[in-house]
Amino acid sequence: MLDNLDHFKCLKRGTAGAINIDPLQRGGILTPEAREAILEWADGYSVCDYCTGSLEEIQTPPIKEFVREALPQFLEVDEVRISHGAREGIFAAMHALCQGGETVIADGNAHYTTLLAAELAGLKVELVPASEGPGYRVDPGGYQEAISRARGRGERVAMAVLTYPDGNYGNLVDPKAVSEICTDAGLPLAVNGAYSVGRMPVSAKSLGADVIVGSGHKSMASSGPIGIIGATEELATRIFRRSKLVPKKELEMLGCTLRGAGILTMMASFPAVVERTRRWDEEVEKARWFAGEMERLGMDLQGDQPHGHDLMFFKSEILYEISKTAKKGRYFLYRELKKRNIFGIKPGLTRQFKLSSYQLSREELETVLSAFEEIVSNHPKA
Amino acid sequence: MLDNLDHFKCLKRGTAGAINIDPLQRGGILTPEAREAILEWADGYSVCDYCTGSLEEIQTPPIKEFVREALPQFLEVDEVRISHGAREGIFAAMHALCQGGETVIADGNAHYTTLLAAELAGLKVELVPASEGPGYRVDPGGYQEAISRARGRGERVAMAVLTYPDGNYGNLVDPKAVSEICTDAGLPLAVNGAYSVGRMPVSAKSLGADVIVGSGHKSMASSGPIGIIGATEELATRIFRRSKLVPKKELEMLGCTLRGAGILTMMASFPAVVERTRRWDEEVEKARWFAGEMERLGMDLQGDQPHGHDLMFFKSEILYEISKTAKKGRYFLYRELKKRNIFGIKPGLTRQFKLSSYQLSREELETVLSAFEEIVSNHPKA
Numbered sequence A, B: 001m002l003d004n005l006d007h008f009k010c011l012k013r014g015t016a017g018a019i020n021i022d023p024l025q026r027g028g029i030l031t032p033e034a035r036e037a038i039l040e041w042a043d044g045y046s047v048c049d050y051c052t053g054s055l056e057e058i059q060t061p062p063i064k065e066f067v068r069e070a071l072p073q074f075l076e077v078d079e080v081r082i083s084h085g086a087r088e089g090i091f092a093a094m095h096a097l098c099q100g101g102e103t104v105i106a107d108g109n110a111h112y113t114t115l116l117a118a119e120l121a122g123l124k125v126e127l128v129p130a131s132e133g134p135g136y137r138v139d140p141g142g143y144q145e146a147i148s149r150a151r152g153r154g155e156r157v158a159m160a161v162l163t164y165p166d167g168n169y170g171n172l173v174d175p176k177a178v179s180e181i182c183t184d185a186g187l188p189l190a191v192n193g194a195y196s197v198g199r200m201p202v203s204a205k206s207l208g209a210d211v212i213v214g215s216g217h218k219s220m221a222s223s224g225p226i227g228i229i230g231a232t233e234e235l236a237t238r239i240f241r242r243s244k245l246v247p248k249k250e251l252e253m254l255g256c257t258l259r260g261a262g263i264l265t266m267m268a269s270f271p272a273v274v275e276r277t278r279r280w281d282e283e284v285e286k287a288r289w290f291a292g293e294m295e296r297l298g299m300d301l302q303g304d305q306p307h308g309h310d311l312m313f314f315k316s317e318i319l320y321e322i323s324k325t326a327k328k329g330r331y332f333l334y335r336e337l338k339k340r341n342i343f344g345i346k347p348g349l350t351r352q353f354k355l356s357s358y359q360l361s362r363e364e365l366e367t368v369l370s371a372f373e374e375i376v377s378n379h380p381k382a
């Protein structure tokens, strides 16, 4: 096949121009400034032209100022580094702060990558169960119980993770309450802000987070893969410790992480990202309005009520009923939306699905709502 | 400072338009096709629109075909995955194949990231020393001695790494000879092809490599960070093993790696990359000619003679002598080259420096040579 490779060139993104309601995609759309940056810095190790040995010390372009000053202020945290994403940040924290065989506590709604990170670091995971639907709530008090359970079995508990909000329901657990429990138990708390940092105002200090991770491609209008990890001074010394063999380099980051254009997209989008977090209330209000309209059509919003995030999980028996007799069966919803240039609900889902209203205008959301309305009213129920 | 962030926007790469002879930069320059791809796929998690749970299974765009068919054929290796770079690939292999406390053998010219990867994986490193200059050669037989030394101390040796070529001198050690020693000793051999994969023809099979890593941003005309890791079927089962907690996901990769535009740049450049590896002889010939001209000017090429790679390390007492009395002292060389729009030798270096002729035309290299010639003849020696 190496003689005919032309089909790897000129690939177009099929969803261009569509209203993309996939929660994964809403917060990562580049700003115009970031689109400029990515072309300017596209080549290979572009950002390393003036490197003197450490990514975060590069002054041209001003990565140093961004990472050492802007991001710490933005997150109200002592130290920040650039990672390949939220999961790599969580792994770095676990790997640096825990010993193999120890246990980490995580919320029952944690993203799968939290489990992978723990497993890769050789750790056990004790989950704080979420309540039954439709709330799927994680009670901060559950952290105390989970710690006690693990300790009761003789395990050494080494840290706790809170997903804020989780990636299924967009539920927000009171981080301060969790943090107090962790502090009392002598555990560092890592907050997974993949869906919050860059969308909503997030202060590690106010949350009581000892470590915080964010996802550039998910919520900071950056080209992936890129993320951030912040930590208190005390934990930063451990997570960002230097190598013994190569003393100039930070070990956990293997010397450098984002040796490419992604960091420049994060920087170029940053002014707009800071600005949009200040208008988070509008996003929440829009999400609530959208969810209300969906409920009028017969869908049921799961998770927090009133809802506090643009990520929404709906159950919809009504669409499921339709799918039983619809042409194309359970793929009908995907196809009907696609016809209307709406994208982002996984093919085959009808009975439950996630979507996001983030950074969509009311007009675009009206289009989405009308689509659902038409789909429901045009199809006979089984 | 969060109220004045405009200086993070509209940043220009200062070296645009210059002849960049920095070895780090030559092989990562995007093809026109990759520049198109990066704009098309710039947003966030762009490649995940049609994901069904695994990056390497994505069919739209055809990442699956690229990773499961094209790359394995290109490298003559059983299985390939996309990583964040060469170092992350080396770490993944070490972390998956070795137990904490064991020893890895590496060539004395190994890149610093090999040491970091070993340290991060909790491993000891036994180096095969390189000879004195100007050759700085690593003798394959040294692997046998290093294994014996480590075992003699009672250490468990778990794998070997060969840097092919190394990142300082561009020296190429006979991998087959190293591989035979490793096979006899029951050790897997990982070849670090950061400077070869995408530049020269590389076949894991012919090299005798059990694992091979490459660097997209360094040598595959891709936007960083991105790399590849290939392995024999047997080792792939271990390196790319699935998670116990999340059985659909590959553990060592934390589920997915390149969830962004970089993978599309690698794909778009791939036809040109395959093609350029077929013209590697021309690059070697050009490098030899260039080195010969530099030697005429009084610089001394270090490493393999005749030289087998575009990465060249020169010692130049003559420039060092000039620097002693030159205006700006040891920064004179950087400045003189900069004046002539030539970039890539680190500021302050005169007595020794690296450069690369890769993918530069003879005319551009003539410009570089004339610059050195002028600089040498215009300056009094101390």
Ligand SMILES: Cc1ncc(COP(=O)(O)O)c(C=O)c1O
Pocket: A024, A084, A085, A086, A087, A088, A111, A113, A163, A165, A166, A167, A192, A194, A195, A214, A215, A216, A217, A218, A226, A227, B259
């Ligand atoms: C809650 C949550 N955490 C973590 C992640 C992973 O983010 P990243 O791709 O930056 O590792 C996701 C992404 O889907 C998520 O939803």
Ligand SMILES: Cc1ncc(COP(=O)(O)O)c(C=O)c1O
Pocket: A259, B024, B084, B085, B086, B087, B088, B111, B113, B163, B165, B166, B167, B192, B194, B195, B214, B215, B216, B217, B218, B226, B227
């Ligand atoms: C020989 C060698 N190995 C590994 C690396 C690291 O490559 P990457 O940035 O892909 O991890 C380099 C880069 O400078 C190198 O020269």
